[in-house]
Amino acid sequence: MSQRRIETLRGFYRNYVKPSYEVAHKAREEGKLVAWVASTFPVEIILAMDIIPVWPESYASLCGARRVSVPLCELAERKGFSKDLCSYPRCVLGSLFNGENLPEGGIPRPDILVASTCACDTHLKWFQVASRIFKKPLFLLDVPYNVESANAENLPDYYIQHYVSQLEDLISLLEKHSGIRLDEGKLRKTLELSNRASELWLKVQDYRKEVPAPMGAREAFSAVYFILSIPGTEQAVDFYERLCGELEQMVKQGIGVVEDEKYRLVWDNLPLWFDLQMFPYLRSLGAVVVAETFSHVWTGSLDPSKPYESLARKHLSNMSNCTIEGRINLIAGLVRDFRANGVILPTNWGCRMMTIGETVVKRKIQEMTGVSSLILDVDSTDWRNYDEYRVKTKLETYLKTLK
């Protein structure tokens, strides 16, 4: 089966990811402020203030892909951090306990840490531990839980007020530590770029609705980097413009990831970073992942004339801040829009958010779309309990049941 590589993504790691670590390491030498940022934090504010963001979650996934994560997890476990905790913090904390032979010279050290309660307890607790280790301040954005899974327009006013008032505190703190005043004009510009990147990223997803789909999960889990980490930058917009251009051509020519698409899948949660070969393997069975929930939680339109309010609305309505209905509706919508006939629900051993309720998600998706799901008990970066043969057998058996 012929498979065409997407040129825009060639050398992705070397061209984009690696340099981002070099920039952050260098920034420290130059005395620029470096911030550890947890996902679902409104990074646009960090970017607008020329503070260098470092994403410990991305570093963990990188360690997973390089297959160095398990020895690092073990180091954290030896320090007393439970094996049942999320493998991301175990991996990154482990890397702090040993400075040798780490990818990209180790994770750049922070001057300040910022996290929100939006996605999970782990963000707060992990960053608390790191804040103690580095003796650097931690700013916590307390995000009300979206109990009604309300969309961005229908959130209670006092939720928005609470979020916005904290952004004011955040900005004062960042100004104090960086010595840089937030330029409102620059923030507006950052939001505009973030919007543009968001639109383009959604356009990328639209191309994947075509049959055959021109891009799969292996590529998406790389390309999502920009919208996740540096949405409000020219670099993000430029990259997604090029990617859209290439995908448009592919769609016109009818080029797909798989020539004869037998199965179109939605992939929930994270990939197995240490076994990204899983996706080519799926392709060899005629299965292409056409959508990931992970690609659909970072977008959202921001109003540059109301920067704080719109950041609040975007993040409060993020699926990871919602009750299970938010996740069910997202997956069911993806199944319909992307004409998928299967859903893979990989759990993540240390992730309560995605593990609890998996059975309800499966049942509801079936009811709403008629499509069955496969729950895979795995971990994104810790392969110690991974049985490749068992997982592959499960996938193959599952695919055979799909219509």
Add this chain to the structure above:
Amino acid sequence: MELLEQFRALISTENKFIKGWKHQNKPVLGYACSYTPEEIIYAGEILPIRVLGSLEPPKLADVYLPVNVCSFAKSCFNKALKGEYRLLDGYVVSNSCDNQNKTYDLWRHCTAIHRTFFINTPHSATGNAIKFFYQELERFKEWLTKEFDVEISDENLKHAIGIFNENRRLLKRVYELRKRSPPLVSGSEALEIVLSSMMIPKDEHNKLLRALLEEIKSREDLPKRGARLLVSGSFMGNSELFRLIESVGGCVVADDLCTGSRYFWDLVKEDGEPTMAIAERYLCKIPCPFMYSSEERFKHVREMVKLFDVEGVLIFSIKSCDVHSFDAPLLAEELRENEGLPVSCLEWEHSLSGIAQLRTRIEAFIEILEE
């Protein structure tokens, strides 16, 4: 002591006070977390009772949940599936941890309890957070008023605060009895007393506590002397683990549990606007580790160590409890290095499966202390 036995018997949804309350056609509301502002519920003549789970293996819940989920949350969900919380007229959850939040989804989708409320508890105690929490509590009041057709006036609230504060003061006096050696009440007895306070009307509990504090002065069957321990952890819905510790020579004289000292240590201010006073008390109390101010808890543990002349600390984390598991190594290090205290970190399951191994480790720890 007979009175002590009585407290133990009250830790049940079948107790006579709940029955009596239901008999008067008054509603009973279950709650899961120590951040639930019970005063507001009680002010509406609704009885708040804590959902405590059980020791039973959660067979029904296992159908819905894998093993890597907090066994306490699972146990409560299991009881709800079995219909053992049929007596509840509703269930209240606080935004405290992922395990709690996400099993709330399952309660709504899979159990027969459909009247639920989720209190959006902030994770910090800043001015902004208190203001937000106040608004959230107003919303909670509104819900209670509508759902149960009750009145929650400021006067009722102040009355409730008075009764709850009285209960807290009395519980503290019970804890004081453990400062002496041997203590006048054992760790398991003290835990049972606190747990029973969550299962009956607080004014009734106050009566029982006053009687106990009088009677206990002449107690003859004193608890055994032993290594003086502080137990830190999250949730203990029964005294079995404490009894196990006592059976191998430990003497639990203090705790840092959300079903122990963290539940009652701090009072609500009695002057000023009552809902605001409640908002402040719950956000500023000795925090559970889901709060930003986690270090305040470490401080509380250090203070308890001094107040109760503690010789060793056992830190229990329920498996898959993220917030406690992240804190455990930090707290252990702090106690070892700054206080020079022996500490043992243990993981356990709420159902007490794997108890034999736990016993061995606790026994070994106590032996080291006694050397």
